[in-house]
Amino acid sequence: MLxxxxxxxxxxxxxxxxxxxxxxxxxxxxxxxxxxxxPGEIVAIIGPxxxxxxxxLDILSQRKGGRVCGQVLMNGLPLGKAFQRHCAYVxxxxxxxxxxxxxxxxxxxxxxxxxxxxxxxxxxxRTLRALAVMGLWRVRNTQVGGVLxxxxxxxGLSGGEQRRLSIxxxxxxxxxxxxxxxxxxxxxxxxxxxxxxxMSCLAALGHTIIATLHQPRTxxxxxxxxxRVVSVVVMSEGAVVYAGPPERAAAWFCLGLGYSYERGRDxxxxxxxxxxxSVRFAKPSDxxxxxxxxxxxxxxxxxxxxxxxxxxxxxxxxxxxxxVLLYDLLPFxxxxxxxxxxxxxxxxxxxxxxxxxAYYAAQGLAGAPFVCLNxxxxxxxxxxxxxxxxxxxxxxxxxxxxxxxxxxxxxVMDMAYIILTGYISAAILLSGFFMRMSACKIRPLVWLSYLxxxxxxxxxxxxTMWSLHGVARVELGGRDFWPPGCGPxxxxxxxxxxxxxxxxxxxxxxxxxxxxxxGVGQVLGVLLAxxxxxxxxxxxxxxxxxRQRR
Numbered sequence: 001m002l003x004x005x006x007x008x009x010x011x012x013x014x015x016x017x018x019x020x021x022x023x024x025x026x027x028x029x030x031x032x033x034x035x036x037x038x039p040g041e042i043v044a045i046i047g048p049x050x051x052x053x054x055x056x057l058d059i060l061s062q063r064k065g066g067r068v069c070g071q072v073l074m075n076g077l078p079l080g081k082a083f084q085r086h087c088a089y090v091x092x093x094x095x096x097x098x099x100x101x102x103x104x105x106x107x108x109x110x111x112x113x114x115x116x117x118x119x120x121x122x123x124x125x126r127t128l129r130a131l132a133v134m135g136l137w138r139v140r141n142t143q144v145g146g147v148l149x150x151x152x153x154x155x156g157l158s159g160g161e162q163r164r165l166s167i168x169x170x171x172x173x174x175x176x177x178x179x180x181x182x183x184x185x186x187x188x189x190x191x192x193x194x195x196x197x198x199m200s201c202l203a204a205l206g207h208t209i210i211a212t213l214h215q216p217r218t219x220x221x222x223x224x225x226x227x228r229v230v231s232v233v234v235m236s237e238g239a240v241v242y243a244g245p246p247e248r249a250a251a252w253f254c255l256g257l258g259y260s261y262e263r264g265r266d267x268x269x270x271x272x273x274x275x276x277x278s279v280r281f282a283k284p285s286d287x288x289x290x291x292x293x294x295x296x297x298x299x300x301x302x303x304x305x306x307x308x309x310x311x312x313x314x315x316x317x318x319x320x321x322x323x324v325l326l327y328d329l330l331p332f333x334x335x336x337x338x339x340x341x342x343x344x345x346x347x348x349x350x351x352x353x354x355x356x357x358a359y360y361a362a363q364g365l366a367g368a369p370f371v372c373l374n375x376x377x378x379x380x381x382x383x384x385x386x387x388x389x390x391x392x393x394x395x396x397x398x399x400x401x402x403x404x405x406x407x408x409x410x411x412v413m414d415m416a417y418i419i420l421t422g423y424i425s426a427a428i429l430l431s432g433f434f435m436r437m438s439a440c441k442i443r444p445l446v447w448l449s450y451l452x453x454x455x456x457x458x459x460x461x462x463x464t465m466w467s468l469h470g471v472a473r474v475e476l477g478g479r480d481f482w483p484p485g486c487g488p489x490x491x492x493x494x495x496x497x498x499x500x501x502x503x504x505x506x507x508x509x510x511x512x513x514x515x516x517x518x519g520v521g522q523v524l525g526v527l528l529a530x531x532x533x534x535x536x537x538x539x540x541x542x543x544x545x546x547r548q549r550r
Contacts, residue, residue, distance in 0.1 A: 003206030006039035007074050007086055007176035014059055014070035030055050031239040032070065035231070039176070042199060042209040044224060044246075046216055046270075047235035048278040053212040054092075054181055056235070060210060061089045061179045063350060074177070084352055085115075087177040088170035092185060094162045095347040098146035098154040102136055102165055103127070105144055106172065112353040113173035123172075130168040133205075134198055136161065160191025164198060170351075171202075178202065180211035189219055196223050221246065221270035236277035249273060304385055319386045323379055324405060345542075356543035364535075368407065375399075375406040404527045408534060 016030040030052050037043040045053045058064035060072060062083065072079055074086070096105055110127045131137050144165065145156020157165065163183055170178060183199070184192035203209050213220065224232065224246040232249060234242040242252050250269055253259045253276065266272040345359050379402045383395065486502035 003039065003176055004174065005086060005176050006206050007208055008036065008038045008076075009060065009177055009208060009210070010034075010036045010073040010076070011060060012071045012073070014056070014068070014072065016055060016059060016064065016066050016068050018066040026067070029066075029238050030059070033233075033240040035233060035240075035243055037177070037208050037210050037231075039206050039208050040203050041230045042203050042211065043231045043233065044216075045210070045212045045233045045235060046214075046273075048215060048274055050237070051235040051277065052238040053214070053235055055238070056233075057179055057181055057210065057212050061087060063089065085173075086175060087179065088113075088173050088175035089179045089351060090166050090170050090181065090183065091347055091350075092181040092183075093343070093347070094166050095343050096144040096146065096162065096165070097344070098144055098148055098156065101141050101143055102157060102161075103131070103140040105165060106130060106136075106168055109169040109353070110172040112348075113169075113351075126172045126174065130171040133171060133201065134164040134168040135194075136164055136168060158191065160187050160194055163187065163191070163195055167195075167198065167202075175207070177208045177210070180209065182212050182214050184216070184220060185214050189217065192217070192220055193223060196220060215274045216270050218268035218270055221268065234273060234277060241277060304387070316386070316388065319382070319388070323382055323402065326378070356539070360539050360542055371406050372403050375403050401524075401527070404524070404531065408527055408530045 012034050013032040014030065014034065015028070015032045017026045017028050019025070020027045033056065035043070045056060047053050055064060059068055062072075062079065074083055100108070106127050107123075110123045110130075114123050114126070131140055139157060139161055143154055143156040144162060145154045147153050156162075167178075167180070167183070180199070183195050187195065199209055199211065216224075230245060231243060232246045233240055234249065242249055244252065250261055253273070254261055259276065261269070261272055263269070266275075348354060349356060349359070376399055380395070380399060383398060388394075388398075486504075
């Protein structure tokens with residue numbers, strides 16, 4: 001499929017500075033450079049790690065932040081809104097859903113990358129053409145493959161086929177300019193040569209191709225002049241040290257810069273060039289991954305069939321507190337799925353496939369039913385085993401509060417393992433269960449307790465179900481709870497089965513002691529406010545704070 005709108009790309013005195021996070025000093029990561037890429041040809045940017053290849057590629061594709069100087073032109077004109085429609089970017093990492101087939105993956109990308117109003121037949125035709133051009137027709141029904149959350153590996157396409165699928169996903173947008181970030185990295189010799197061969201075919205169709213190559217092996221270098229590569233840009237420490245035809249690179253370094261090259265002594269030309277321009281870069285140490293384990297105990301069995309005596313009031317309270325605590329900590333079980341899925345979001349939004357709001361809404365709508373179902377199954381099972389209040393309205397309110405509690409707790413983002421752990425620990429401590437907050441002598445802690453959503457959720461649980469057999473607010477109001485062997489007709493001087501006085505425990509007194517004074521509507525309002533605020537904060541973090549860092 002020939003390119004409908006051939007486009008050339010020129011860049012003049014392009015440079016970039018970023019702020020070093022360690023020293024807070026501006027650092028020049030790309031020195032001024034100029035160049036041009038024209039339709040039907042390939043520009044290969046090569047160099048060792050840290051040379052500035054990806055930085056230059058990202059600036060040309062308008063994906064790089066920082067302080068960028070210089071000018072990028074398309075067909076001699078400054079870049080406008082049409083630039084994103086005429087270019088496509090293929091990242092180094094293949095970010096696919098492992099369980100989808102190659103055809104399904106390409107079909108999804110074709111729909112997302114097509115302009116609104118594009119006929120379905122045209123989208124289907126683009127998918128077929130991309131499969132054919134990239135040689136994927138034979139494996140169109142094969143799963144992409146990869147690792148699922150939890151470490152389960154799905155067998156599927158080979159590394160070379162996945163890389164070709166990445167390029168095919170970019171081709172469905174019918175781009176004039178194609179940016180490829182290290183398309184041969186991680187592939188064997190045959191797969192890498194296959195990728196270069198397909199890149200040559202794409203250039204023959206009229207595409208303008210700019211690709212980075214990390215230390216190309218001998219076979220790749222020897223193929224450059226055969227693969228329509230008319231310009232090789234060799235970079236080192238952010239500077240362009242050579243730009244021109246690959247066959248003239250040796251003469252430039254030998255005659256122009258005074259180096260000596262002998263194939264028998266120095267090996268292949270590509271290895272010799274990389275040795276000349278390679279430098280060492282300090283790499284920050286990797287942070288060890290954190291593994292969070294959570295052991296779920298069955299609260300219903302521990303508190304099985306609680307009696308209706310004054311001594312069981314605290315046990316009922318402990319049962320409810322355990323359930324609220326359980327669903328405060330439940331988000332840690334979901335985090336691996338959010339983290340595993342985040343790379344798809346970063347790649348898709350960077351490619352302009354959809355807006356952050358669409359991803360956030362889809363994640364919320366898709367995940368909420370599972371959170372609700374998980375909460376209801378576990379909480380209602382414990383509710384029945386503990387013998388809590390069986391009234392339908394009490395069960396419904398209990399379920400509503402626990403579901404809302406789980407939805408509030410699930411709103412976590414990048415720093416959740418650190419921030420959420422500290423917040424939940426403080427929130428549980430200030431929940432009012434371990435100590436009445438009015439008895440606390442440090443007044444700021446009393447004020448902070450109003451930011452404890454377990455405190456609000458726990459208050460409501462006591463209000464709606466504390467009196468299965470006589471401990472809920474509605475049932476405790478005006479009701480007395482007698483010791484074993486005593487009752488309303490017992491004489492004042494009588495003794496219970498345990499030897500104590502036959503004096504009832506007033507439910508209202510217990511509620512007042514624990515300071516559970518909020519009404520149902522107030523508690524729901526507080527939880528909904530938490531829910532709205534955390535949703536807004538999560539979306540802002542997703543849309544503005546999260547960036548794919550190179």
